[in-house]
Amino acid sequence: MEYKEYIEKFFNQGHKHYLSHISIDCVVFGFHENELKVLLLNMKNLNSWVLPGGFILKDEEMETAVKRILTERTGLTDIFLHQFQTFGGLSRSSFTVPELFFKNLQIKKDSWMFDRFISVGYYALVEYSKVKPIPDILSEKCEWFNVHDLPELAHDHRHIFDEAWQSLRFWINHYPIGYNLLPEKFTMPDLQKLYETILDRKLDRRNFQRKMLATGILNRLNEVKPGVAHKAPYLYTFNIAAYEKTLKTGFGFAL
Amino acid sequence: MEYKEYIEKFFNQGHKHYLSHISIDCVVFGFHENELKVLLLNMKNLNSWVLPGGFILKDEEMETAVKRILTERTGLTDIFLHQFQTFGGLSRSSFTVPELFFKNLQIKKDSWMFDRFISVGYYALVEYSKVKPIPDILSEKCEWFNVHDLPELAHDHRHIFDEAWQSLRFWINHYPIGYNLLPEKFTMPDLQKLYETILDRKLDRRNFQRKMLATGILNRLNEVKPGVAHKAPYLYTFNIAAYEKTLKTGFGFAL
DNA sequence: AATCATTGCGTATATTTAACACAATGAAAA
DNA sequence: TTTTCATTGTGTTAAATATACGCAATGATT
Incomplete structure (x- = not known):
C-alpha cells in the first residue's frame, strides 16, 4: 500500500x-x-x-x-x-x-x-x-x-482569498495584466472584461481602449475576431518588451 | 554568570x-x-x-x-x-x-x-x-x-531596508502619514519635509499645503511656531478621527 | 523704519479624467 | 438585395485634477 x-x-x-x-x-x-x-x-x-x-x-x-x-x-x-x-x-x-x-x-x-x-x-x-x-x-x-x-x-482561507483579490485589484491599477491570463490573441473587449471582472465594476469602453493603447503594451494585428454577428474587433497580442518594462516601472494612471 | x-x-x-x-x-x-x-x-x-x-x-x-x-x-x-x-x-x-x-x-x-x-x-x-x-x-x-x-x-538586510523604504514611499502616496512620526504639534513645513524626505524629492510648498488641508486630516491650531526669524507658521495637530478613517479608505491623490 | 526669509492664499495654465456622439462594420433578418 | 442592429473605432467636450507661479502678510533682525 x-x-x-x-x-x-x-x-x-x-x-x-x-x-x-x-x-x-x-x-x-x-x-x-x-x-x-x-x-x-x-x-x-x-x-x-x-x-x-x-x-x-x-x-x-x-x-x-x-x-x-x-x-x-x-x-x-x-x-x-x-x-x-x-x-x-x-x-x-x-x-x-x-x-x-x-x-x-x-x-x-x-x-x-x-x-x-x-x-x-x-x-x-x-x-x-x-x-x-x-x-x-x-x-x-x-x-x-x-x-x-x-x-x-x-x-x-477565505480571509487569505479576500486579501489576495484585494491585492490583485490594487496591482492592476499600477501594473499591466493579461499576459499569463488571456490567450495569446485577444480582443479589446476581452481585455476590458478581464479588468472589469477583477475590479468588479464597469469601465467605459472608449476610455478604456484609449488608455490601453496609450500604454504601448499592445500590438494590434491585421486580423479581426472571426464569427461575430456585428463589427468584428481587432485581435491584439502583448508587446512583450514593453509589457515587461511596464511591469517594472508601472504606468501612471488608474482605471 | x-x-x-x-x-x-x-x-x-x-x-x-x-x-x-x-x-x-x-x-x-x-x-x-x-x-x-x-x-x-x-x-x-x-x-x-x-x-x-x-x-x-x-x-x-x-x-x-x-x-x-x-x-x-x-x-x-x-x-x-x-x-x-x-x-x-x-x-x-x-x-x-x-x-x-x-x-x-x-x-x-x-x-x-x-x-x-x-x-x-x-x-x-x-x-x-x-x-x-x-x-x-x-x-x-x-x-x-x-x-x-x-x-x-x-x-x-540592505535589501530588506531598500524594500521597506520603497514600500513606505508607495504607501504615503495613498494613505496619511505623520502621526507616530511627528511630534503632537507640528507645522506645515515640518510635514512637507517629512514627505520630501521619504519620497526623496522636492514638492511645491503651496500645492502641498492645499492638498493636505483638503484631506481634512489636519487641525490648525490658534498658535504659531515660536522663535522663528520670519513669518511664523501655524501649528497643527492631526484630526485623529479623520486620520483613522483615511487610513482605511486611502485618499485619492498622489503627491 | 527698512530688510528679508518665509508663510498663506490666490490664479493661470496644462494635463488628465469622465461622459457622450457618431459613423463604420458585417452578420442576420427582411 | 436591402434593411436592421448590436457592436466597434475614433473623436469631442466638459469637468476635475495637477502644476507652476505671483504676491501680500508676517515678524524677528538689521
Whole structure:
C-alpha cells in the first residue's frame, strides 16, 4: 500500500525535509467565459475546500517552492506570481481532516503537520485553458470556482482569498495584466472584461481602449475576431518588451 | 554568570519556545532634524550592522511578536506597523557572529539559531524623540542612522531596508502619514519635509499645503511656531478621527 | 523704519479624467 | 438585395485634477 506509506512518511518524517512552521498558500486566478475563477482543493470526506498550498524544502528558495507547488497543481511552468501577505494568526494549523482520515494510519501525535504554521500568501495568474487541475496527495478534487460563488473554505482561507483579490485589484491599477491570463490573441473587449471582472465594476469602453493603447503594451494585428454577428474587433497580442518594462516601472494612471 | 546562561539557554533551548525557521526583521523609521533615520544594532566585535529583529513565541500572534520586539528596542508601545514583504532566500540565517563570540559558551552545533530562516519584514514609524534605543542581548549598540548614510549591513538586510523604504514611499502616496512620526504639534513645513524626505524629492510648498488641508486630516491650531526669524507658521495637530478613517479608505491623490 | 526669509492664499495654465456622439462594420433578418 | 442592429473605432467636450507661479502678510533682525 504505497499511499499509506507515503502519508505516514510525510507526517512522521516530513520535518526532516521541509521547513517546519512555514507553509505556502496560493490563490490561483484564472479567467474563463468572462468570469474570474479560483482553483480550490477539497479533502476526501470533508466538505470544506482549501487553497492549494505546500511547504518549503530545506534547500529550496521560497519562490522555487511556490512554483513547484503550482506546477504540481496545474501542470504549468512559468507562472506569474505575486507575494501579497504573510499570515501569522495564532490558531493556524496547516490543515484539518476528519478523524477517520487517520484510521489505519500510524501517525505520531506530535507530527510537525499538527504544529502551528505561519503561511506566506502568493497569488498566481494563469491561462485557464492551459491548466490541468491535479489534486494533491491529501485531497480528492481540484476544481475551478467563480470568485462570486465560492464554497466554504477551511481555516482562514477565505480571509487569505479576500486579501489576495484585494491585492490583485490594487496591482492592476499600477501594473499591466493579461499576459499569463488571456490567450495569446485577444480582443479589446476581452481585455476590458478581464479588468472589469477583477475590479468588479464597469469601465467605459472608449476610455478604456484609449488608455490601453496609450500604454504601448499592445500590438494590434491585421486580423479581426472571426464569427461575430456585428463589427468584428481587432485581435491584439502583448508587446512583450514593453509589457515587461511596464511591469517594472508601472504606468501612471488608474482605471 | 547570568549572561552566559541566558545565551546558552537561548541557543540550546530556544526552539522549545519560539517557532523555528521564522524570524521577524523590522525597519524602524524615525524623523529628526529633517532627516529620515533608521534604527540599527551592531554585534559586539563585529563591524556590520543589522536590523532589529526577533522570533515568534509559539503561543503568540505574529503581530504581537513584532510589537514585543519593538517595545524591547525602543521603549515605545502603540507603534505604527506595516508588514511589507517576506524574505525566503536560501542562504538566510538569522545572524552571524565572529567565532570568538562562542568562546567560553557551550552551544550545540545544531542549535536552531544556525538553521535557515524565512523572515517576515515589517516597517515601523516612530516618533524619534520618544525612542530610547536599547540594544538586544546579542548586540552592543542600538543607534539611529540617516537613510542616506547607512553602514554596511549584514546578510540581506540592505535589501530588506531598500524594500521597506520603497514600500513606505508607495504607501504615503495613498494613505496619511505623520502621526507616530511627528511630534503632537507640528507645522506645515515640518510635514512637507517629512514627505520630501521619504519620497526623496522636492514638492511645491503651496500645492502641498492645499492638498493636505483638503484631506481634512489636519487641525490648525490658534498658535504659531515660536522663535522663528520670519513669518511664523501655524501649528497643527492631526484630526485623529479623520486620520483613522483615511487610513482605511486611502485618499485619492498622489503627491 | 527698512530688510528679508518665509508663510498663506490666490490664479493661470496644462494635463488628465469622465461622459457622450457618431459613423463604420458585417452578420442576420427582411 | 436591402434593411436592421448590436457592436466597434475614433473623436469631442466638459469637468476635475495637477502644476507652476505671483504676491501680500508676517515678524524677528538689521
